[in-house]
Amino acid sequence: MEFQRKDLVAIEPLAPEEIVHILDTAEGFLEVSRREVKKVPALRGKTVVNGFFEPSTRTRLSFEIAEKRLSADTVNFSASTSSVKKGETLLDTVRNIEAMVPDAVVIRHGAAGAAEFVARRLGCSVINAGDGRHEHPTQALLDLFTIRRRKGRIEGLTVTIVGDIANSRVARSNIHALTKLGARVRVCGPPTMLPPQVERMGVEAYTRVAEAVAGADVVMALRIQKERLGRAVFPSDREYARVFGLNSRVLEGAAADAIVMHPGPMNRGVEITSELADGPRSVILEQVEHGVAVRMAVLYLLLGGGRSEWTS
């Protein structure tokens, strides 16, 4: 298997073998973060621009650590401190970034399709760090990596995703990745938070969390994204927690060795109780650790080869 893409914009166009290749490559990078000198020279002399047009703590930090552990030079750029505030268009911004000849641009943007838009216009590699409600491919990859390390496989597992499926790029990327690798995916949320005809994505839809979780090997809570909810789609946090919140009682119906995941940041007491998030089933902090290894793998696979080999 050879990975010969210029960009990582979405999970949807990837072949199952490409996803597996990224996960396999990430295994080799876990060890680097456990060394005394947490740095390898693989991307020495490469410049990576982290363009965050939308707030992010964990993803930006994770990318930056991954880039630095690969010895790339990193430049951060966030919308709040840049000329975006002065009214510059995305196209003008990326053209200016390109004039500085980076080797890769990591982009987080509030508009779905922004990463694809930039990838088509830039000659360098583009990695989508989340674009609106579209996709967040590296999050799905680190989730699959975590599941595979815990369960030894993806195929045949039942994975339940609970929350605001319609607005979640994490859910969308995970649904694509999990179904491609042969997992059974169930989604669960208030009817207002399930996209119409979600079954077309190859998942089973539930509105009762107990039914969705029954027998599941993996249960993933999504963050209630208050910033994306223009209108009230559920009455209150308390109401949501009572009906769709994950807690240890709900998890009793899951497989005995079921793991609990959350992409962060958590609204404790809303989509997940602290007891569950901090309990023995939780792999939430492993997800964060694995995020660095997976992002190192993606950067290495995009930038570690020759440019002439790229296929867009």
Place this chain on the structure above:
Amino acid sequence: MAETYRRVLLNADAVRRSLARMALEILERNRGTQGLALVGIVRRGDRLARRIADHIRKAEGVEVPVGRLDITLYRDDLGRKGAPPPLGPTDIPFSLDDRMVVLVDDVLYTGRTVRAALDALVDLGRPRAIQLAVLVDRGHRELPIQPDYVGHAEPTRPEEEIEVRVGDDPSDDAVFLVEPGWDEGEV
């Protein structure tokens, strides 16, 4: 159609004798196993390091720690051509600090792999010293690197290849010299 010629340089017995002699030389030079560790370069160097450790155990009754090192991320041709090479495992389950580390590889050629391995080792710790053991030295160095222990020295032409087979069973071990053939019309 050009044919290639494959000649046996070392058969299984010869490989075993070479590795056994190298193990004794390592013991002699380092006055025993105190502080000694072997690190094999993935993949064949890794297997050869285990073979040498077996010979050391037979000679001294001591289990010398063996690690394996993947040098992919330290290669000097990354980002230059082709798809990024796949990573192998690095697993050194002991501290390198103040150890006498014997780096083991199958073939010493340009020296670029050893250069990468030296950089990788010093990122992993601070050995007291590093020595180099190779099963075959085929010449054509591009860097000032010399082995301390050599199984077999074979002057080669650049267009030839050395093929080292180290499998699960030592009785299948072998080293071949592969010479490219030539088209009849060329001569």
